[in-house]
Amino acid sequence: MAFKITEECIACGSCLDACPVDAIEEGEDIFTINNDCTECGSCVDECPTDAIVEE
Structure with missing residues (x-):
């Protein structure tokens, strides 16, 4: 399973803060x-x- 960021992204940065491995x-x-x-x-x-979403 892999993830990708779709065009629904609003570039808010929530995911940046959540990712433990940058x-x-x-x-x-x-x-x-x-x-x-x-x-x-x-x-x-x-x-x-x-x-x-999952790729």
């Missing part, structure tokens, strides 16, 4: 999840727009 990176218009992700799901739980 696997979420800020882009110009959207955040992305890099290969450091341990698939713990912390970011999914914190996202207010449900923009983080």
Whole structure:
């Protein structure tokens, strides 16, 4: 299972604070999840727009 951030992302930063391994990176218009992700799901739980989904 892997996660991706969809275009519903409003770049609020909730996922950045929730990620214990700093696997979420800020882009110009959207955040992305890099290969450091341990698939713990912390970011999914914190996202207010449900923009983080399983790939």
